[in-house]
Amino acid sequence: MSNHIETKCIHGNLDFSWDEPTKAVSFPIYQTATFGHIGLGHSTGFDYTREKNPTRQHLEEILTALEGAYDTTAFSSGMAAVTAVFDLFAPGDHMICSEDLYGGVTRLVNTIGKKNGLMVDFVNTGDLDEIKRVLRPETKALYIETPSNPMMEITDLSACAELAKEHNLLMITDNTFLSPYLQNPIALGADIVIHSASKFLCGHNDTIAGFVCSAKEELAAKIRLIAKTTGGCLSPFDSWLVMRGIKTLAVRMERQQENAGNIARWLTEQKKVRKVYYAGLETHPGYEINAKQARGAGAMISFDVDSVETAQRVLEKVRVITFAESLGGTESLITYPMKQTHPDVPKEWREKLGITDTLLRLSVGLEHVDELIADLEQAFVS
Ligand SMILES: Cc1ncc(COP(=O)(O)O)c(C=O)c1O
Structure with missing residues (x-):
């Protein structure tokens, strides 16, 4: 295992004697929808690709290593990842978001979020007093982009994490603009990190993908259940393309x-x-x-x-x-x-x-x- 991010980009947290059965240096693309069962009640650990696929799993492990997460789930786009995180909330829940956000997230909030009864306040998250001003008993989460898209506003992640802890809020950070090479929100107190992997992670303007990295086991299990249930999973080939892109991140x-x-x-x-x-x-x-x-x-x-x-x-x-x-x-x-x-x-x-x-x-x-x-x-x- 390595402590250096350059090595993690290539090997994740794998032990170097890791035993992919063929020793293929480039991880194989398991282009299969389903997996045979050894016997009744005996599985290889892989049953159906919507839920789990070896190529996607390998990529998810690399992201987990890069973001210092407990677990990562890969999605078919950054927006599918954001949507899965929004699915954690119930009608009547309230969320506080950075006012300068990728426009697709604002659209998600104002259309599907609203229809589903999610209440949202958009504020300058760079100013803690603005966050405190809109806090209510129903507030469940803080959603931050830093640097924000497109105005490059900066939010103090540690200060927000402290506030989130104090008020029992989930702290969600979109880390697309800096990538895990430059910023690791979980180390600063975030509970969830979102990526549009279509950007720096994949890095070649040729693939659409997304990630949700969870800091804790319970949260990771909820995200995996949402992914399996709603089905926005990343295909084996696109998983491989993102994996290849990350090698040079x-x-x-x-x-x-x-x-x-x-x-x-x-x-x-x-x-x-x-x-x-x-x-x-x-x-x-x-x-x-x-x-x-x-x-x-x-x-x-x-x-x-x-x-x-x-x-x-x-x-x-x-x-x-x-x-x-x-x-x-x-x-x-x-x-x-x-x-x-x-x-x-x-x-x-x-x-x-x-x-x-x-x-x-x-x-x-x-x-x-x-x-x-x-x-x-x-x-x-x-
Ligand atoms: C900061 C940020 N988050 C999320 C997204 C959505 O990602 P995708 O286009 O992969 O669905 C984008 C897309 O531009 C983005 O810039």
């Missing part, structure tokens, strides 16, 4: 983050850029808290430009960078949050947060940083 995150730091600093000097949102800049209000709880600021930057025309020109003129949704892969992507990731967030709410028609979000990939900067430069002036 450490080196990808390091280089993507280095590129992002250089681009963020360059953006702050551009006349057409009004504001840069990146927690790695010392001027970011969450810089110190992020530095205390994470091992870096990651590879996501949002920035506000001087006009809608500039925003439109940048989106249309970039060539090395692709104008597309999503993030975290080897290819740099630029997104227009107002229309692509957050169209279902009400306009007044978007505007309060700063998700306006001049906001762009950049996921920095692995291309040479000079070419990425040159691409943005030509897009600003052309």
